[in-house]
Amino acid sequence: MKTIPETVLRAGLRLVCADPEKNLPKLVSWAQPIAAATGRIQENQWKTVKSITQDPSSGGYGLIMRIIKNTNRDVLEKIIMNFVFNAAWFGAEQLEKTRTEMDMNIPWAILMDPTSACNLSCTGCWAAEYKKTDALSFQTLDRIITEGKNLGTYAYLFSGGEPLIRKHDLIKLAHRHNDAIFAAFTNATLIDAEFAEDLLSVRNFIPIISIEGTEEMTDARRGSGVWKKCIQAMDLLRERRLPFGFSTCYHAHNTEYVGSDEFIEFMEAKGALFGWYFTYIPVGIGATLDLVASTSQRAYMLKRVREIRTQKPLFVLDFWNDGNYVKGCIAGGRRYLHINANGDMEPCAFIHYACETIHDKPLLEALKNPLFKAYRDHQPCNANMFRPCPMFDNPELLVDMVNQSGAQSTQPIDSESVEQLYTKCKPIADKWKPVADELWREYQR
Numbered sequence: 001m002k003t004i005p006e007t008v009l010r011a012g013l014r015l016v017c018a019d020p021e022k023n024l025p026k027l028v029s030w031a032q033p034i035a036a037a038t039g040r041i042q043e044n045q046w047k048t049v050k051s052i053t054q055d056p057s058s059g060g061y062g063l064i065m066r067i068i069k070n071t072n073r074d075v076l077e078k079i080i081m082n083f084v085f086n087a088a089w090f091g092a093e094q095l096e097k098t099r100t101e102m103d104m105n106i107p108w109a110i111l112m113d114p115t116s117a118c119n120l121s122c123t124g125c126w127a128a129e130y131k132k133t134d135a136l137s138f139q140t141l142d143r144i145i146t147e148g149k150n151l152g153t154y155a156y157l158f159s160g161g162e163p164l165i166r167k168h169d170l171i172k173l174a175h176r177h178n179d180a181i182f183a184a185f186t187n188a189t190l191i192d193a194e195f196a197e198d199l200l201s202v203r204n205f206i207p208i209i210s211i212e213g214t215e216e217m218t219d220a221r222r223g224s225g226v227w228k229k230c231i232q233a234m235d236l237l238r239e240r241r242l243p244f245g246f247s248t249c250y251h252a253h254n255t256e257y258v259g260s261d262e263f264i265e266f267m268e269a270k271g272a273l274f275g276w277y278f279t280y281i282p283v284g285i286g287a288t289l290d291l292v293a294s295t296s297q298r299a300y301m302l303k304r305v306r307e308i309r310t311q312k313p314l315f316v317l318d319f320w321n322d323g324n325y326v327k328g329c330i331a332g333g334r335r336y337l338h339i340n341a342n343g344d345m346e347p348c349a350f351i352h353y354a355c356e357t358i359h360d361k362p363l364l365e366a367l368k369n370p371l372f373k374a375y376r377d378h379q380p381c382n383a384n385m386f387r388p389c390p391m392f393d394n395p396e397l398l399v400d401m402v403n404q405s406g407a408q409s410t411q412p413i414d415s416e417s418v419e420q421l422y423t424k425c426k427p428i429a430d431k432w433k434p435v436a437d438e439l440w441r442e443y444q445r
Contacts, residue, residue: 006085013077020068021056028053062313067273072241078203079243082181087154094152104368105333105376109155110148111349114141114166116341116412120187123221123291134341134412138169140358144339145177147363154180159349161341164190167198174202183208185247189226191233196240207244208276209233213254213263220253231270238271246272251280252290255297259304261312268314275316277301281350281392282424284414289424295431302386302439323388324443331390332375333367344410347375351391351398353418355407370405386436386443393432395425 012030016023028049052060067076092108099106116134118125136144145156156177158170163184174182183206191207199205211230212218218227237244246267248258257263258277267275279298280291293301302321309316323329330336331348338346344354345366356369378390378397387393390401401407402418409415 006081009080009084010077013080017068017073017076020065024053024064024068025050059308059310059312059314063273063315066268066313067243070238070241070271071243071273072200072203075200075203075242078178079181079206082154082179082204086179087181091149091152091154098151105372106151106364106367107148107153107333107336109157109336110144110153110339111157111159111336112136112141112144112339113160113341114158114163114169116161117165118160118162118187119165119189120162120222120226122187122223123288135166136339136341136343136358138172140343141169141173142176144358144363145173145180149177149180151364156180156182158182158184159338160185162187162190164195167195171195171198171202171205174205178202178204180204182206183245185210187222187226188230188233191236193236196236196242199237199242200240207233207237208247209244209272210247210249211267212248213257217254217257234270234272243273244271245274245276247276247278249278249280250297250301251293252297255293255301259301259308264308264312264314264316268312272314275314277305277316277318277321279320279392283350283352283421284411285416285420286414287424292428295435298432299435299439320389320392321386324385328380328382328385328388329375329390332372332379334375334379337367337372340410342410342412345369345372346410347371348391352409352411353402353407354410355405371401371407374401374405384436384440386440387429387433391421392425393429393436395422395429398422 012027016027052058053064055061087108095106095108113134114136148154148156163170164186167190170182170184174180181204185208188207188209188211191209199207209230210222211227212221215227218230219225234244248254250258264275279293279301282289282292298321301318305316305318305321308314326335331338331351333347336348338349339358340346340352343357343359345356345358346352346354353371354369355371356366358366375390378401381388381390381394381397390397399418399422409417
């Protein structure tokens with residue numbers, strides 16, 4: 001079953017790369033009846049694809065051209081094969097079958113922390129004060145990926161700590177599982193020429209570089225000289241025509257800039273193909289509330305990510321404000337989950353509670369834990385998809401789910417009860433509700 005579409009895609013990709021402007025619209029028209037016969041792509045989705053590929057003035061068209069022209073051909077082919085066919089097509093098909101048969105959440109992507117160690121001490125990050133170094137063994141990481149692929153999960157992301165402290169192990173995993181797609185959220189300080197060559201070798205590993213905006217904004221949270229190292233890493237990757245993205249935490253002091261044309265155009269010029277926005281979350285009892293973005297700043301980002309996607313040749317997404325595209329919260333294994341460096345099965349990277357570990361238990365069994373079941377029972381967490389999060393938007397639901405499941409805090413420092421977290425998040429959620437409700441009404445008109 002895989003051989004025919006893979007062969008077609010390889011031939012189509014080579015045709016497009018030979019003359020992108022001329023052959024891309026032809027390929028889309030030619031591929032439509034083939035894809036429609038599979039039932040994997042709906043008519044309205046094809047209309048969107050056609051509108052993008054036939055409109056040179058659109059941001060999407062510009063992005064496709066940038067990807068084709070600026071990405072190493074072998075790397076592009078490998079990423080498309082692993083992402084489109086293994087993760088988005090055949091893997092998704094297997095996932096849906098297993099989810100239905102077992103009536104449980106099984107993730108499309110798994111986020112893992114190879115280590116809790118980090119070489120930086122960023123303001124507002126729990127890893128800045130965490131002195132103990134937890135780590136998932138290579139054997140555990142390899143087992144999770146192997147068992148995940150058997151379920152249909154072919155997308156794996158790494159965070160931390162700083163995951164590239166384990167970069168040799170991560171490259172080894174990418175080699176071993178060359179049918180999967182890998183990405184790492186990284187501060188970029190450990191990206192060097194040798195690592196860039198490793199990425200060219202494996203072809204299925206994408207760095208996502210954390211940057212806070214300007215040099216002043218980035219260094220204010222991450223330390224002097226970090227911004228320059230981020231830019232140096234981007235230059236190394238761009239010179240080798242390797243794909244990468246940026247990751248930005250927007251907060252009270254940088255939101256307007258990181259959503260600006262100036263910042264987006266700078267990231268485009270440095271070679272980034274996509275950007276992933278996260279809002280600051282005050283996790284941990286000692287976390288500062290001064291960095292929390294205001295209601296108006298969150299509303300600004302909600303509108304800006306949509307404008308950027310339409311106007312700029314760089315794809316951006318917002319972990320909170322794009323809930324309408326994924327029908328609410330994706331955590332708890334519905335579309336993704338987080339396994340920390342201690343092996344705790346957390347529903348989300350930002351929600352540090354668990355009642356199960358990955359150790360000494362198959363992934364499928366660990367996914368059946370009571371907290372993930374509670375998530376499944378409560379999803380979507382709100383009919384308003386601009387209020388998707390059970391922590392930041394509907395904190396009363398998180399209290400119910402944690403207490404119902406018997407989950408305990410996994411916060412390594414400044415551990416807080418779910419009731420303490422609720423006390424912090426409830427006023428933020430109450431302020432956001434009327435604004436989000438009006439935005440949702442506008443969206444549905």
